[in-house]
Amino acid sequence: MVNTYEETEVAVEKRFVPKPLDINADIAWAKINKDILRSLERPRPIFWVIFIASFALFLVGVSCEVYQYQTGLGVANLNNPQVWGLYIATFIWWIGMGHSGTLLSALLHIMHADWRKPIYRYSEAMTTFTLLTAALFVLVHLGRIWQFYYVVAYPNERWTWPNFQSPLVWDATAIGTYLTSSLLFLYIGMIPDLAICRDNAIGIRKKLYTFMSLGWMGTDRQWANFRVTYLTLACFLMPLAVSVHSIVSTDFAASQQPGYHITSFPPYFVAGAIYSGLAVIITLFIVLRYTFRFEEYMTMPILEKLAKLTFAAGMVWTYLNLIEYATTWYGNDMYAKQALIYRATGPFAPEWWMMNFLGSVLPFALTFKRVRASIPVMLFMSIFINFGMWLERWMIISPTLAHGIYPWTWDDDQWPSFVQWGIVAGSFGWFNMLFMLYCKIFPSVSMYEVKEMLHERRFFKSTNVATARDPAINPDLAVEGGLAS
Amino acid sequence: MSKSHMLALFSDFDQASEAIRDLKSSNFEGFKLDDVTLKSPIEHPEIEELLGKRPVYVRIFTFFGALFVPLLGFLFVASSQATFLLQPKGGKPVIPLPPNFVLTYEFFILGGVYMTVLGFFISAKLPMKRNKLYNARVSEDQIGILIKAEDAIMPAIKDLFTRHNPLEIMGGDN
Numbered sequence: 001m002v003n004t005y006e007e008t009e010v011a012v013e014k015r016f017v018p019k020p021l022d023i024n025a026d027i028a029w030a031k032i033n034k035d036i037l038r039s040l041e042r043p044r045p046i047f048w049v050i051f052i053a054s055f056a057l058f059l060v061g062v063s064c065e066v067y068q069y070q071t072g073l074g075v076a077n078l079n080n081p082q083v084w085g086l087y088i089a090t091f092i093w094w095i096g097m098g099h100s101g102t103l104l105s106a107l108l109h110i111m112h113a114d115w116r117k118p119i120y121r122y123s124e125a126m127t128t129f130t131l132l133t134a135a136l137f138v139l140v141h142l143g144r145i146w147q148f149y150y151v152v153a154y155p156n157e158r159w160t161w162p163n164f165q166s167p168l169v170w171d172a173t174a175i176g177t178y179l180t181s182s183l184l185f186l187y188i189g190m191i192p193d194l195a196i197c198r199d200n201a202i203g204i205r206k207k208l209y210t211f212m213s214l215g216w217m218g219t220d221r222q223w224a225n226f227r228v229t230y231l232t233l234a235c236f237l238m239p240l241a242v243s244v245h246s247i248v249s250t251d252f253a254a255s256q257q258p259g260y261h262i263t264s265f266p267p268y269f270v271a272g273a274i275y276s277g278l279a280v281i282i283t284l285f286i287v288l289r290y291t292f293r294f295e296e297y298m299t300m301p302i303l304e305k306l307a308k309l310t311f312a313a314g315m316v317w318t319y320l321n322l323i324e325y326a327t328t329w330y331g332n333d334m335y336a337k338q339a340l341i342y343r344a345t346g347p348f349a350p351e352w353w354m355m356n357f358l359g360s361v362l363p364f365a366l367t368f369k370r371v372r373a374s375i376p377v378m379l380f381m382s383i384f385i386n387f388g389m390w391l392e393r394w395m396i397i398s399p400t401l402a403h404g405i406y407p408w409t410w411d412d413d414q415w416p417s418f419v420q421w422g423i424v425a426g427s428f429g430w431f432n433m434l435f436m437l438y439c440k441i442f443p444s445v446s447m448y449e450v451k452e453m454l455h456e457r458r459f460f461k462s463t464n465v466a467t468a469r470d471p472a473i474n475p476d477l478a479v480e481g482g483l484a485s
Numbered sequence: 486m487s488k489s490h491m492l493a494l495f496s497d498f499d500q501a502s503e504a505i506r507d508l509k510s511s512n513f514e515g516f517k518l519d520d521v522t523l524k525s526p527i528e529h530p531e532i533e534e535l536l537g538k539r540p541v542y543v544r545i546f547t548f549f550g551a552l553f554v555p556l557l558g559f560l561f562v563a564s565s566q567a568t569f570l571l572q573p574k575g576g577k578p579v580i581p582l583p584p585n586f587v588l589t590y591e592f593f594i595l596g597g598v599y600m601t602v603l604g605f606f607i608s609a610k611l612p613m614k615r616n617k618l619y620n621a622r623v624s625e626d627q628i629g630i631l632i633k634a635e636d637a638i639m640p641a642i643k644d645l646f647t648r649h650n651p652l653e654i655m656g657g658d659n
Contacts (some may be wrong), residue, residue: 029526161565165584170591181598188602190622191611196526199621213611217619219631221530222609224539229605233598236593240594247587409643449659451626452527 020281022115022301023450025457028290032297032450036193036443037200039292047291047436054432061426064419065140073143077417081401081409084216086420087141088140089394090427093136093276095248096269098390101127102182102278103241104309114456116307117449118297121193122288124186124282125438130280131179133431138172140423154196167406174247178240185233191216194450208441245273252396258335259343259400264327268320275359276389282382282433284304286375295446300373307372314363314385321360335405347412348399351391382410491632491639492618492655493646498529501628504649505535511645513638524619524629546604547597554596560590618656627652 067076078085101123108116139145150162152172162169195212201209216222246266253265262268285306289298327339343352362384365371372378404411438444495501512554523532533539563580605611616631623629632642646654 032627085656161568164562164566164588165581170584170587173588173591177598181594184598196624197625214606215615216611217613217615218623220523220525220529220532220536221539221621222611223525224530224533225541225543225605225609227528227530228541228543229601230610233541236594236597238546238599240591240598243590257658336578337625448527455527475620 006249016458019257021300021457022305023118023297023453025454027296027454029451029454032447033196033200035293036445036447039294040197040205040440043292043440047440050287050291050432051436054429054436057425057429058433059426059429061429063422064422064426068140068143068419068423069145075417076419076423077414078141078143078420079414081404081411082398082414084141084282084397085324085414086394086416086424087137087396089142090390090424091134091137091290092269092393093390093395094130094137094427094431096181096245096273097277097280097386098130098134098178099241099245099270099273100281101125101130102178103235103274104277104281106185106237106241107179110238113185114453115302117453117466118155118283118299118445119281119302119306120449121186121189121446122284122435122439122444124189125184125442125444126261126277126280126284126435128179128186129370129431129434129438131175131182132434133427135175135179146177155210164348167247167254169173170247171251174240174244178244181233181237181240185237188226188229188233189446190442192218193443193446196447197443206467216348242270245269257400258405259331259339259403261336261398262324264320264323267337268317269464271313271320273319274315275310276386278306278310278313279382279385279389280308282378283386286382288439289375292439292444294471295449303375303378304369304372306353307366307378310385311363311366312384314359314366320358330430339400339403342403343395343399348395349404350363352395354397355388355391355395355465358384359392362388372413409422411463488633488635490525490618490656491614491634491637491642491646492524492620493630493632493649493651494620494622494630494653494655495630495649496626498628500527500649500651502535503631504630504651507645507649508632508642509535509642513634513641515635516638516642520633522631524623524631526624526626540608542608543604546600546607550592550600550603552595554600555589555593558592558596559585562588565627587659593654619654620655622652 056476073135076085076087078087080093105116105120105124142148189211193215194209195218197218198206198209200212246269249269252260253262256260267415277438282303285303286293297442325340328336331337343349365381371381397411398414403410493501494525495504499522502557505523508516508521518536521536523529523536541580562585566580566585618631619628630646632641643654
């Protein structure tokens with residue numbers, strides 16, 4: 001059979017149908033600048049609703065903290081054995097959430113997954129602000145805030161240094177490293193966009209962007225250095241992100257407390273962190289998409305990829321959860337087994353079962369395309385998954401401390417007081433406030449990377465079609481008689 | 486002979502690279518490719534085929550940061566443990582290696598990241614003062630070629646650029 005040129009053309013186009021486009025390849029570059037810069041000027045009114053509500057929540061948290069500071073930790077209803085309560089549970093949750101932003105950005109950058117480009121900037125910013133929020137809980141749970149310097153590495157007047165063998169000191173070091181490194185990763189990646197902001201801003205904003213863009217001019221020398229730097233930072237941040245949450249898990253796993261002393265805790269914590277972080281990325285994706293009119297950049301194909309990734313992370317977390325239950329159940333440690341039974345049947349049972357449902361069963365809904373394609377459903381799904389992951393952290397902390405080795409220390413009657421709930425609510429306000437403020441001042445979608453994405457798409461498409469049309473390169477054409485005939 | 490700058494703006498990268506290719510083959514006296522700078526809204530690594538590899542010293546900084554900062558970190562932790570002799574160790578090592586390795590690992594990342602960033606600033610010469618011939622369209626959708634050359638050959642270079650239909654030519658008139 002001899003094909004005409006047109007038939008072959010159609011066949012080639014069909015065979016080399018590109019994957020569904022993550023964003024429209026025909027967007028003009030000037031429009032990208034215009035759209036993203038507009039987000040810094042005129043977001044939808046919902047922005048102010050979120051900001052004011054967040055500020056109000058933040059004030060609630062501050063009031064509770066002031067009350068706790070002046071009155072003592074007793075008002076939080078924290079007492080032996082419940083010494084950590086919601087504060088440390090929420091601390092781990094915030095740390096975990098921050099995990100995914102930078103990790104996802106670095107991992108996808110190294111793997112050249114270009115769909116990360118419209119979403120990585122706000123994910124990295126999320127990491128920075130979640131870490132700042134998490135750090136607050138370390139101070140808050142101490143009660144006597146000034147004693148924080150016990151974990152800071154400098155000798156005091158008695159020449160005693162921190163105990164470097166303590167996972168708490170590792171934790172402080174790891175989180176400090178992660179916070180500063182993530183901040184630098186975010187900032188370095190933002191420099192070319194800050195130059196765009198500088199070129200278009202006026203007044204005090206121009207001064208800010210001029211200062212922060214460091215005189216970037218987009219020269220080939222600058223780009224060459226930028227490429228190497230950004231890739232190198234991504235390579236450092238990948239293992240760092242994994243190490244941070246592993247180290248957080250040693251706060252528990254290195255202790256002798258039944259229910260904490262579990263070998264699989266480090267990967268379990270890392271998987272949980274990635275899972276909850278992805279869920280938050282989806283929540284923020286939907287919020288930013290509407291608030292800042294990013295519909296053209298934060299598209300449904302990207303949301304779908306995020307949903308699939310979240311499902312995969314959820315299954316890893318579920319597997320590690322089941323491994324933990326199985327090894328505890330079949331293990332020789334009867335105290336750990338009792339602690340597990342206590343979680344499933346004791347006073348915390350409703351929360352524990354809800355955690356398992358929200359974390360392990362609910363994500364199966366993500367296997368349905370109709371769920372992944374619905375923005376309102378995805379918003380609720382991501383919030384519920386995250387609520388499940390918050391419950392997970394609470395179920396690690398409180399039931400375990402309530403049911404230790406010695407029966408005379410058992411105490412399950414320490415429900416968190418309004419002060420604890422208030423400070424937890426305040427942390428949400430604090431995070432949202434900082435995050436929304438960031439998105440109002442700095443571009444939350446990377447302009448130059450979206451342009452790169454479009455450039456690569458066009459280049460790839462033209463190369464692909466050209467290659468496909470060449471019978472010397474594509475032997476199928478010659479066999480079928482295509483162009484050769 | 487005094488030198489001056491000229492900036493030519495092109496609507497796309499292909500046009501600009503054609504102009505550079507012509508410039509390269511024209512063999513103007515006293516003209517070096519090192520004096521050509523491409524300004525673009527995104528990275529174009531393919532320009533290295535024409536202009537040659539640009540020096541990138543970032544990795545050297547990374548190497549030394551990742552090598553020496555963890556060593557210093559380990560020494561810092563170990564020396565503080567060695568001076569802290571008030572508390573009896575009960576037979577346990579004064580400088581315990583496993584926990585110190587955890588901290589050393591964090592110092593390794595910290596050193597690598599900080600020195601990489603420092604290397605970037607030094608190698609990319611940031612912060613820098615912007616050239617007077619900067620055009621904001623370069624950060625939007627146009628490609629700029631900045632030339633530094635002797636005044637005598639500037640008119641010839643301008644002619645060459647004009648043949649490639651630039652959107653605008655700035656400078657070059659000393």
